[in-house]
Amino acid sequence: MPKVSSVTVPYASYLRVYEPLAAFPEPERSHWERYAERRERPSYQDELRRSLADLLPTPPMPVPVHESDDAFVIEVDGVVCVCPWRTRLRGWQALDELPGRLPTPVLDAVLPPVVRRQSAADYERWLERNPDARPWIRTSTWQIPLNWFVLVSDEEREYGGGGAGDAGGEVAGGRADGAAPVLRYRTPMVQARRRVARGLRTLRDATDEGPLIDGLVDVGRWLEEFHPRSFVELDYGGLVHALSSDDLDADHSAADVAEGIEALRRGDGDGAEAAYARLVERWRAVRDRQFAN
Numbered sequence: 001m002p003k004v005s006s007v008t009v010p011y012a013s014y015l016r017v018y019e020p021l022a023a024f025p026e027p028e029r030s031h032w033e034r035y036a037e038r039r040e041r042p043s044y045q046d047e048l049r050r051s052l053a054d055l056l057p058t059p060p061m062p063v064p065v066h067e068s069d070d071a072f073v074i075e076v077d078g079v080v081c082v083c084p085w086r087t088r089l090r091g092w093q094a095l096d097e098l099p100g101r102l103p104t105p106v107l108d109a110v111l112p113p114v115v116r117r118q119s120a121a122d123y124e125r126w127l128e129r130n131p132d133a134r135p136w137i138r139t140s141t142w143q144i145p146l147n148w149f150v151l152v153s154d155e156e157r158e159y160g161g162g163g164a165g166d167a168g169g170e171v172a173g174g175r176a177d178g179a180a181p182v183l184r185y186r187t188p189m190v191q192a193r194r195r196v197a198r199g200l201r202t203l204r205d206a207t208d209e210g211p212l213i214d215g216l217v218d219v220g221r222w223l224e225e226f227h228p229r230s231f232v233e234l235d236y237g238g239l240v241h242a243l244s245s246d247d248l249d250a251d252h253s254a255a256d257v258a259e260g261i262e263a264l265r266r267g268d269g270d271g272a273e274a275a276y277a278r279l280v281e282r283w284r285a286v287r288d289r290q291f292a293n
Helices: 028-036 044-053 087-100 104-110 113-129 146-150 189-206 211-223 237-241 245-250 253-266 269-291
Strands: 012-020 071-076 079-084 137-141 157-161 181-188 231-235
Touching: 012 071, 012 237, 028 071, 028 079, 071 231, 087 104, 087 113, 087 137, 146 189, 146 211, 146 253, 181 189, 181 237, 181 245, 189 211, 189 231, 189 253, 253 269
Parallel strands: none
Antiparallel strands: 012 079, 012 137, 012 231, 071 079, 157 181, 181 231
């Protein structure tokens, strides 16, 4: 499958759910069975490049006309699991978030109001026919939400060259980025749900309601919508291209989050504050890069 461009898009990270084939009804299950047998599949960079290319025409196309039939595929212990792209649905959801992220003049220049209104109307009509739709992928730009790290453990951290594991389908989408590094965590769904529940108990006992608790509640509800034998993957995605190898090697954010939650559970406020300070310093430095010239 040809790429739209060879340009590396560096700013997106991902939280993905891979469901076993048995979770999909027919005829979708047969489609993914055939799809998983392909020798070559597009990478996460291909997905981003296609989305950006749709913004180039006049008027721009913020959401694809047709839903993507691509997916990321992994095989764990002989079980094939699939993470559908659902690019059209995610495009609509991203449009809903844009007004709070961009100044109105910038937003109007990139996506004129008439284009946004038409896309919103299309989304409303689509939701009437698909009220239970949900994405298998969540995306974050220039950061990784701290609540994502609650789902995984430092022992599940994988960091290495982009070629590692390609032959066995262990790198999402069969990456073709050559030597590009990969930093990700992957965990069974049951573990992710258990960590969410434990984290919420500790946070609610120790702190007032706030963004971290709200975000964890939201991601926990999302996870409940998937098959219990699924896998959850936190992937730094294109952020690895914006960080030095030393920064990536030293990044153990999941361990810091776990340490902070454990400190709260013990009533160790100083320990929790120290872990949180490390996280804030690390991710502020990453977010600041989006404003670099």
